[in-house]
Amino acid sequence: MDISVIIVNYNTLNLTKTAIDSIFEFSPKNLKLEIFVVDNASSDGSKEYFKNDNRITYIYSEDNLGFGKANNIAIERSQAKYIFLLNSDAYLIEDVLTSFYDFMENPENKNVACCGANIIDGKGDRAVIGGNLPTVIESISRVGFAVFFLSYYKRHLASGIKHFPDKGDLYEIGCVTGANMFLRRSVLKETGAFDPDFFLYYEETEMSFRFKKHGYKSYILANHTIVHLEGSSSKKPTINEKVERFFSQGRYLYFEKSYGRNSARFITSLFVIQSVLFGLFKFKKDHFTRAKIIFNTLR
Template sequence: MKTPQVSIIILNWNNPDYTINCLHSLGKLTYPNYDVILLDNGSEDDSVQKLQAILLGLNYPVEFITNSRNLGFAEGNNVGIRHALERNADYVLLLNNDTEVASDFIEPLVQMAQSDYRIGITGPKIYYFDSPTRIWSAGGLITESGWTQQLGVNAVDSPEYDYLKRVDYVSGCAMLVKREVIEKIGMLDPRFFAYYEETDWCARAAKAGYSIWYVPQSIIWHKISLEAREQSPLYIYLMTRNRLLFLRNRGASNLRVLLNMVLVDLRTIVAWTIWKRYQSVRPLRQWRLIGMWHFLQGKFGEPDL
């Protein structure tokens, strides 16, 4: 049987050194039928020049596309997805540029996806790069309030994370998606810009009858500090706004979304104000409020801050 073609899509934004290390990591892959679509998402540094300089030295095919501005994670990747589908890719594999991968990480993802026509999306076990035995993601669940609950986060790896598991979503840090899924449900929703777009994609795939699986035999390492990200005003803003958009996309009524804002978001703001243990995040209260206000105004896509 023909080995399915996998197009790996990598999005760079003002971070060429991470991207270069990721590209070198992909050069060690054992999977026989893959190519890479590398996109620069309107970087304002020397990313384009640095990336162009190393492309000729790679031992696998790469198409380099430059977006004229920062389109966000969702639409930036959509540009690459469209190119992959035009090139008849059987699978699209979104991969963060701040990752490095095991040489055989593609095979288990494809094998799992090929094992059942109802499996639409698969994702790997993701470790912290700086703590290679500590898990960053082992798939995820979606709560009734629309929160994403990343499984295994910060846990030291153990046998309980070595089993295949059906999950609600896998991280957009690394996710393999069947061509037919994209043809059926469409692209990533650009209204999210960044955060929740992969959760929404997985939820739409599940609604269309496909399942999503965590595949621990596939391994990558992610160069991320969870604590630093959670202290970011932009992260708080986008997570607040986009969670509410995600709830509405899932069919929640306007009344239910408003009640959710009162019970979850406003309650959190009150807790941050009252309780001393939340003193470090107290300055971020306004970004939750702005996120809620922009949701109510219908301001989506690129943040207008």
Template sequence: MSVTNPPTVVVTVVTYNSAAVLPGLLDSLEDGMRGLDWRLIVADNASADESVAIAEKLVPHCRIVQTGRNAGYAAAFNAALREAGEYDAVLILNPDVRLSAGSVATLMTRLGGEVGITVPRILDENGHVALSLRREPTVGRALGEAVLGQRAGRYPALGETVVDREAYFRDGRADWTTGAVMLMSRACLDACGPWDERFFLYSEETEFALRARDRGFRTTLVADAEVVHIGGESRVSPALWSLLTVNKVRLYRMRHSAPATALFWGAVFLREASRAALGHPRSRRAAVALLRPSRLPFPPPA
């Protein structure tokens, strides 16, 4: 009788001063990766804390890749991927994620063929479903969110975020999802190439998922897989919110004409400016960044 070897998954974690949250993730790996052949690569963006020492202590056989600078999420992931060797799939994780038992093996059951990316249902630390599923950015959706806020997501033509909580309890397709947890097939990564390092943080996962879709690979939610994400959008600072907002426009510009991008920029600016007028500090900072994106305080790609 032949014995089938379990799939090989390379787990990649990007760290940057992540010592406070990293132990919880590493402690969850053994149960979360149950049933799979896996190895861990930690891509460290020049942390000044004990992130690397913690990884080496808790997962002694992990591989550490040092980028030598705060290179950003995509660049660090690409650095890890260059050291990955042979694999069937790659799992990227934020250091503040906690895997549930068997969750990644469950994601693997749906990965393959046209399904190039699988993602779990994500809960926050209070057990609430995180709204992690997204539709492709469009002018109509940007305008809908400017006028209706998150309520626009109730209508597919008017909102980018999928707000129907029932959608998170059944398997289904998404144009893209938040990048805290993504399992990508070897075929998808080979066809699409590395993540786009022009995005220091935010929109890199959007760009990759849309590029994968362009090449015939779907992103699928696997509802039986569940993880906890301690961070999330609620913790995003005004500076990071500015980067998120500007990168949305940058990505749109990469995929659309100049006139369409002008309309998209206007809709995004309307959203942030209207909320800034109501006294929201994040939106005030983002509106200024949309007018002067070159002044964002983040290092450009090398």
């Protein structure tokens, strides 16, 4: 088997249908492909539908395992040389898999652990392709910059987020977004796949940190594109407290596992202070809510 495609589904029946259909529409002509759908205890009819789809291997979990653990289940069952992770709310608009495969097969790229494509949202606008690997120093500078230049920082609120470049066909990046990660199985065996302690957010960042630690790189093939419906980096008018909690927990875990507990606590405390200052200067309750959520991730 050449490529195992893995999609994690959680109450996204129609979106997952679209993702699967797009894979078959733009499937590689000369490569062997298998598709896994891991279902995180969906209750929207997904189980009844996908268990009868003989095009895929359907794995149902009685519990919502989160993104990383669900992917790990399929990664362990798959036998392909490469693994392609595709979000359930993403879909192909061209045969990117052949390009990914050829890129990774090139002997000059044997030190590449992961690659991905450019991403646009449902409106055709540029969306998040991934980002850098956050460091302690960078986070300190970001928070300090925000304190003195609030209006500028507001436009760059998401740490390390990158959109696809205007020129060139290859772009090295710290971490490819989990919406479309084309992974080398041999590297996963060496470094490990997703850390099961993560539920949602920063799991691909932490895994990519391990890639880099072992001397591997990640790239964006900038002349190829997929659609990610939730890929837009536009800031929502109000915060989603559940999402904010998962994001803060993921960020804390990333720093704890990559740089140690003291660094994680220090960085988290700085983000609490930053949110409080935003609230004071901007007079918005959401910032104080965010500060409380971030504070609760400290341990």
